[in-house]
Amino acid sequence: MKAYFSILKLRFAVQLQYRAAAAAGLFTQFFFGFVRVMVFHAFYLFNTTIQPMSLEQTVTYTWLGQMVFRTLPLGGDSEVLGLIRSGNFAYELCRPLNLYFFWYCRLISKVAVSLILNGLPLLFIVCFLPQSYGLIAPSTASSVVSFSVSLVGALLLGCAVANIISISTLWTLSGDGVQRLLPALVMIFSGNIVPLAFFPEWAQPALRYLPFSGLMDIPFRLYLGTLPPAQVFTLLTLQLTCAGVFIGLGLWLLSSATKRAVVQGG
Amino acid sequence: MPQILVEDLRKTFKVNRRQSGFFNSLKAFAHRQTTTVNALNGISFNLEEGELVGYIGPNGAGKSTTIKIMSGILTPDSGKCEVMGRIPWRQRIEHVRRIGVVFGQRTQLWWDVPVGDSFDLLKDIYKIPFQQYQKTKNELVESLGLQKLVETPVRQLSLGQKMRCELAASLLHQPQILFLDEPTIGLDAVSKLAVRDFIKKINRERGVTVILTTHDMDDIEALCSRIMLIGKGKILLDGTIEQIRNRISPERIMTIDFVRTPPSIAFPGVNSVRGEDGRLELHFNPSVISATDLINRITANNEIKDFIIENLPIEETIARMYDEFKI
Amino acid sequence: MNAIKLYFKYINLHVRGQLQYRASFLILNIGNLLVTFIDFIGIWVLFSRFGSLRDWNLWEIGLFYGMINSGYAISEAFGRGFDLFAYQVNTGEFDRTLLRPRTTVLQVLTHDFQLTRLGRLMQGLIILIWASINLGIHWSTFKILLLLFAVFGGVMLFTGLIVLQATMCFWSTQSLEIINSFTYGGIETAQWPLAIYNRWFVKFFIFIIPLACVNYFPVIAILGKNDVLNSPVWFQWVSPLVGVLFLFLSIRVWEFGVKHYRSTGS
Numbered sequence: 001m002k003a004y005f006s007i008l009k010l011r012f013a014v015q016l017q018y019r020a021a022a023a024a025g026l027f028t029q030f031f032f033g034f035v036r037v038m039v040f041h042a043f044y045l046f047n048t049t050i051q052p053m054s055l056e057q058t059v060t061y062t063w064l065g066q067m068v069f070r071t072l073p074l075g076g077d078s079e080v081l082g083l084i085r086s087g088n089f090a091y092e093l094c095r096p097l098n099l100y101f102f103w104y105c106r107l108i109s110k111v112a113v114s115l116i117l118n119g120l121p122l123l124f125i126v127c128f129l130p131q132s133y134g135l136i137a138p139s140t141a142s143s144v145v146s147f148s149v150s151l152v153g154a155l156l157l158g159c160a161v162a163n164i165i166s167i168s169t170l171w172t173l174s175g176d177g178v179q180r181l182l183p184a185l186v187m188i189f190s191g192n193i194v195p196l197a198f199f200p201e202w203a204q205p206a207l208r209y210l211p212f213s214g215l216m217d218i219p220f221r222l223y224l225g226t227l228p229p230a231q232v233f234t235l236l237t238l239q240l241t242c243a244g245v246f247i248g249l250g251l252w253l254l255s256s257a258t259k260r261a262v263v264q265g266g
Numbered sequence: 267m268p269q270i271l272v273e274d275l276r277k278t279f280k281v282n283r284r285q286s287g288f289f290n291s292l293k294a295f296a297h298r299q300t301t302t303v304n305a306l307n308g309i310s311f312n313l314e315e316g317e318l319v320g321y322i323g324p325n326g327a328g329k330s331t332t333i334k335i336m337s338g339i340l341t342p343d344s345g346k347c348e349v350m351g352r353i354p355w356r357q358r359i360e361h362v363r364r365i366g367v368v369f370g371q372r373t374q375l376w377w378d379v380p381v382g383d384s385f386d387l388l389k390d391i392y393k394i395p396f397q398q399y400q401k402t403k404n405e406l407v408e409s410l411g412l413q414k415l416v417e418t419p420v421r422q423l424s425l426g427q428k429m430r431c432e433l434a435a436s437l438l439h440q441p442q443i444l445f446l447d448e449p450t451i452g453l454d455a456v457s458k459l460a461v462r463d464f465i466k467k468i469n470r471e472r473g474v475t476v477i478l479t480t481h482d483m484d485d486i487e488a489l490c491s492r493i494m495l496i497g498k499g500k501i502l503l504d505g506t507i508e509q510i511r512n513r514i515s516p517e518r519i520m521t522i523d524f525v526r527t528p529p530s531i532a533f534p535g536v537n538s539v540r541g542e543d544g545r546l547e548l549h550f551n552p553s554v555i556s557a558t559d560l561i562n563r564i565t566a567n568n569e570i571k572d573f574i575i576e577n578l579p580i581e582e583t584i585a586r587m588y589d590e591f592k593i
Numbered sequence: 594m595n596a597i598k599l600y601f602k603y604i605n606l607h608v609r610g611q612l613q614y615r616a617s618f619l620i621l622n623i624g625n626l627l628v629t630f631i632d633f634i635g636i637w638v639l640f641s642r643f644g645s646l647r648d649w650n651l652w653e654i655g656l657f658y659g660m661i662n663s664g665y666a667i668s669e670a671f672g673r674g675f676d677l678f679a680y681q682v683n684t685g686e687f688d689r690t691l692l693r694p695r696t697t698v699l700q701v702l703t704h705d706f707q708l709t710r711l712g713r714l715m716q717g718l719i720i721l722i723w724a725s726i727n728l729g730i731h732w733s734t735f736k737i738l739l740l741l742f743a744v745f746g747g748v749m750l751f752t753g754l755i756v757l758q759a760t761m762c763f764w765s766t767q768s769l770e771i772i773n774s775f776t777y778g779g780i781e782t783a784q785w786p787l788a789i790y791n792r793w794f795v796k797f798f799i800f801i802i803p804l805a806c807v808n809y810f811p812v813i814a815i816l817g818k819n820d821v822l823n824s825p826v827w828f829q830w831v832s833p834l835v836g837v838l839f840l841f842l843s844i845r846v847w848e849f850g851v852k853h854y855r856s857t858g859s
Contacts, residue, residue, distance in 0.1 A: 024770035031774040035782050035790075042789035043643045051642060184628040193635035198642050279857065339691045341856040355855060363694040374689055378610030387606060390599045391693050 003097055004105045011109035015117070022117040025070060029122055033066035037133055052197035057224050060136045061195045064220050067122050068151070070114035072190060072215060073158045074183040076166030077106050084169045093258060100254050103166055104247070107159040115155075139225035146232035150219035153239035157214050160246035161186065167250055170257040191217035197226075211242035267351070268312035269443070269475055270336065275345035277306040277331055305331040306342065307499030315442070316473040318465075320480065320490035324588055328499045329479045333445055336477075338362055350442065363392060366436035366474075370448035373428065374435055375420045381431045382416040385438060392439035399438065406434040410464060426457025433464060443475045444468070450482050462488050483580040495587060502591050507580070514587050517578050520548045520560060523571040529564075536560065544571075596699050603703035611708050625712030633658060633720060636784070649786050652727040653816065658784040659721025660740070661808050664747020665780055666714035672752045674704030678759035679766040687854070697851050698844055701759065728816070736815050739830060743811035746833025750807050751776060753836070753843035760843075760850035775802050783808045788821045795822065803839055806832035 037059050044055040053061065075081075080103055083089050093099065126134050138144045161182065168178035187193055189212035196207045196217045207213055218235050221227040227235070280300045305328050313319060323329050334340035335347055338354035338361045347354060354361045368374075375384040389399045407413060410430045415423060423431065429449060436444065446465065450458045466489060468474045478489060486493060486507070493510055495503040503510055521541075522528070528546040531538045535554025539547040550560055557575055564570070577583075636658065640651040669676065678701060681687045690700045730736070758772035779802060787795050787809040799805045813820045814829035824832075 020765050021770065028770050028774035028778065031778045032781060034794075035778060038790050038794065039646075039785055042785075043639060043646055046645075046647060047643055049642075049644070180625065180628055184631045188631045188634060193632065194638045198638050200638075200641060334688070337692060339688050339855060341852075358691065359694045359696075362692050365692075367689075367692050369685075369689075372685065372689065376606055376610070379606050383606060383609075387599075387602055390595075390602055391695055393595070393694075 004101065007102065007105045008109045008112075011106055012113055015110065015113040025114070025118050026121050026125075029066040029069055029118060030125060032069075033063055033122075033126075036062045041132075053195060053224075053226070056132055056136050057226070058195060059133065060224060061191070061220050063122070063126050063135050064223060065192055065216055067119040068115070068154070068216060069192070070118050071111040071155055071158055072192065073160075073162035073165060073186055075179070076162060076169060077103060077110065079106070080166045081169055084166075089170075099258075100163065100167075100247075100251050104159055104163050104250075107162050107166075108155070111155050111159060138223050140229070142229040143222055143225050146229035147219050147223040149232055150222050150235055150239065153236045153243070154215050154219050157211065157239050157243040157246070160243045160250060161211075161215075163250045164246060164253070167253045167257065170254075186212055186215065189213065190215040191220065195220075197221075211246070214239040214242055269315045269350055270311075270313040271346065271348045272312070272332075272336070273310045273346040275306050275309040275332070275335060275342050275347055276304075277328075277335070277340070277342045279303045279305055304499050306335075306345075308345070309496070309499070309501055311494060311501060311504060313475060313477070315475055316469065317492060318469045318476045318478070318490055320478050320486040320493045321496065322479065322481075322486065322493060322584065323496035323502075327496045329496055330447065332496070333367075333447060333477070333479065337365055337367055337445055363439065364441055365443045365445065366439070366441035367445045368429075368432050368436045368447065368449055370429070370446075370451040373420065373432065375428070375431060377420050380417050380419055381412070381423070384420070384431075384435060385416070388435055388438050394439050398440075402438055402440060403434075406437060409467065410434055411460075426453050426460070429453060429457065429461055430464075433461065437468065437474075440472075441474065443477070446476060446478045446480075448480050448482075449478070450480065450485055458482075458484075465489055483584055487580045495591075497588070497591050503587070510587070511577060511583055514583050514590065515578060516551055516553060517549050518552055518557065519576045519578065520550060520557065520573060521576070522546050522548065522564065522573040525569040525571055529568055531564070533560070533563065596695070599695070600699065600703055604706050607703075607706040608708055622708075622712040622715075625710065626716050629662065629713045629716040633716075646785070647789060649789075652724040653812075654785065655720050655724030656728065656812055656816070657786060657808060659717045659719075659724055660744055660812065661717075661747060661780050661783040661804075663714055663717035663721065664744045664807065665751050665776070666710055666712075666717055667744070668748045668751035668755065669713070670707050670710040671748075672702065672755040673707040673710065674701045675752075675755045675759040677705055679762045679769060682762045682854075683766060691855070698756075698847065730815065739811055739814060739833075743807050743833045746807035746811075746836030748836075749840040750802075750804065750836035751779075753840035754779070754802070756840070756843040756847050760847045763850040763854040779804045786812075803832075803835040806835035 040055060040058050040062065044051075044058075051058075123135070128134070138147065165179055165182055168175040168182075171178075189196075189207060189210050191213065196204075196213060199207055207217075214235075218227070218239065222229060222232060222235070280302055282300055307328075309328070309332060321329055321332070331340065335342050336349060336354060338358045341355040349361065350364060352361050375381060376387070385403060388394075389396075394402075407416060410433060412430060412434060415427055415431060418427075420428065420431070433449070449465070450461055453461065462485065465476060465478070469476050476489075478485065480486065490507070492506055493503070494501055495510075503513065505513070522545070524544040524546065526544065528540065528544055531546070531548065533550075533555060535551040537549040539549070541547055548560070550557075561573065633655075636654055637651065640646070640654070646654065674681075678687075681690070681701070681704065686704075687701075690697055690704075693700060725732070754772055754776050758769050758776075761769055761772065779798070782790070782798060783804045787798060787805050795805070810820075810824055810829040810832040813824070814826065820829070
């Protein structure tokens with residue numbers, strides 16, 4: 001356990017070196033968020049029909065999405081990818097640690113750092129935006145609590161998905177497919193491109209039970225109060241079950257990949 | 267006028283200072299500190315056409331900075347450097363057309379395509395006339411034994427094969443100067459010898475000036491007529507291997523196999539180290555006692571089976587040299 | 594002329610290299626195609642809820658979207674060498690570039706060529722065709738020429754951005770993301786009609802990073818719409834030239850960067 005904690009600490013220090021990268025990321029996230037907010041403003045301007053979310057709620061959802069964007073599993077751990085590509089993967093096998101959880105731990109630290117270096121400053125900046133361009137405050141204290149709890153669930157789930165992407169690079173061909181497809185599914189079905197509530201009614205039940213809604217949509221609805229705080233434990237169970245399934249899959253994939261590597265001597 | 271003229275070359279770099287520890291990295295996040303490093307501290311030398319020079323020094327001494335300046339990649343802070351009458355960093359394109367560079371740890375060949383295709387592309391990059399290209403390529407393929415390799419994609423070559431192809435690639439445009447940065451690194455014994463032979467050959471037959479940096483002292487001993495030692499951004503020594511040997515330590519080693527138990531020897535200027543099985547190793551200074559003198563005095567009272575006289579191993583000399591200059 | 598000949602030799606070499614991995618090539622292309630369609634699903638979702646965006650319909654957005662993505666896809670395929678430039682600096686490969694008697698721009702441009710990026714082009718073209726069929730545009734020769742010209746201008750502009758991004762590597766390889774917000778963010782911005790944004794934001798994309806000139810203005814001319822920004826019609830027809838100018842200026846900045854690199858050797 002202590003080893004994993006040291007990894008967390010070390011990775012944290014490493015990422016702090018990339019000061020300019022943090023600033024650049026913050027700018028990017030702000031920029032994207034701002035464009036989307038303006039587009040939503042334009043959509044709502046002459047809108048006459050009833051929408052599933054109000055403009056203010058949509059804008060808030062968009063900003064929350066930008067704050068956690070870097071925690072989404074849109075690629076594997078870049079260092080792990082480098083290790084695999086350069087063939088230094090063999091070293092990793094020599095460590096007296098469970099490789100899966102070693103990588104998982106690195107992802108957690110990456111996600112935590114990006115929340116602190118990107119999410120928090122963005123939250124700070126967004127607070128200064130004029131009304132209806134910025135964030136609305138959560139409805140109740142209990143929605144803040146349920147949001148926070150659910151966000152932790154989202155991060156644990158996200159790292160499990162990201163680890164699948166890392167591990168898939170051990171397969172040349174099918175790995176390529178996974179690396180393209182999985183991030184795309186995450187983008188659309190987490191609610192990152194458009195809040196899930198805007199999707200047609202017939203798609204809603206499916207969207208709710210896809211594991212990807214646990215990455216963004218569930219915590220955000222808890223924040224907005226469109227999901228009652230009391231449901232947080234059911235939802236957290238859902239998120240953690242999905243995370244468990246992805247972790248199980250990852251463990252299995254990694255062990256069969258290492259067996260294969262040993263057999264091939266590669 | 268010398269082919270390469272370097273005079274009082276200076277170059278400094280700024281590097282980020284990094285301290286370890288969690289709180290230090292937090293501190294560095296807020297405020298970054300840099301330090302200035304003097305990579306070159308006034309370097310001067312001349313090279314004549316056709317020389318084969320070993321440019322040696324420990325890591326970080328300024329070797330690659332000098333090479334980068336001479337090959338036109340880097341602009342120095344001050345000082346003069348003319349190569350074949352040109353200033354490398356001012357007239358980069360004309361300059362690099364006439365030099366060849368091999369980096370032992372990098373490749374200039376295209377990874378996924380056969381070596382021959384890389385050669386063809388280099389022909390276009392360097393605008394080599396077709397006839398001349400064909401002729402040079404055939405000669406190089408012949409003397410490096412690349413006949414079977416030309417059709418192979420680079421990623422399938424062994425390290426030794428790759429290095430032979432690298433050498434050919436850097437000579438296709440018939441450069442007058444060849445910079446070799448650790449050309450034998452990681453090679454097996456056979457490939458090392460092949461590479462050395464080839465370097466010697468192009469230097470002798472085509473009169474190509476070769477500047478070689480290496481950590482392999484056997485390369486130096488096998489190839490170089492002249493050695494330049496750089497340390498802390500300065501040229502510390504410049505001369506032939508013999509001169510450097512004598513300068514650092516004129517010591518010779520005489521190893522003698524005795525028929526019976528070796529006697530103890532106490533002559534001035536001689537240090538003895540006892541070996542096994544009747545063997546004795548004598549380190550002696552030839553200016554105090556000559557080799558003939560020494561062997562005569564020993565054979566006067568002892569029966570010996572065999573003896574050899576050697577120089578101090580080159581590794582040893584260089585290590586002593588680094589030690590002496592504290593670099 | 595010799596440079597152009599050499600350029601295509603390089604491209605030929607890359608294509609042959611990539612075709613060796615045929616299966617991977619197909620998977621990547623199909624993957625890219627699918628992934629980029631997902632973006633458009635977001636737009637479709639919003640229109641299914643709102644019906645229109647001010648006085649713009651889904652197909653008009655499709656035209657913006659198709660054009661900007663086609664332009665970007667082409668520049669991404671051809672400008673990949675600049676895109677990966679951070680890697681060339683970090684590994685010292687750029688030193689090799691400086692050792693060859695050719696301009697740095699030509700060599701870096703030819704460092705890589707990514708056939709698989711053309712999946713995005715397919716997607717852009719499919720949406721472009723689908724949109725123009727639904728809009729019932731009468732395609733005169735001039736309009737077709739303007740369309741091609743605008744896409745060409747887009748290629749130039751995006752290539753310019755990629756060159757600028759690469760130039761930043763000479764100072765720091767961390768802050769490249771800033772440019773990402775102008776390339777990816779620019780696509781995000783330009784796939785909607787510029788008229789919907791706040792005016793100061795529009796000015797940025799006309800005068801600083803002139804995306805409007807390769808997308809918004811020519812599309813207005815093709816659709817024959819009234820421009821709420823009041824651009825003169827003749828300007829709508831020549832505006833893609835600005836993209837060429839942008840690339841030219843970017844290359845000047847690049848040359849300055851090379852000079853800096855050669856004095857610091859960082």
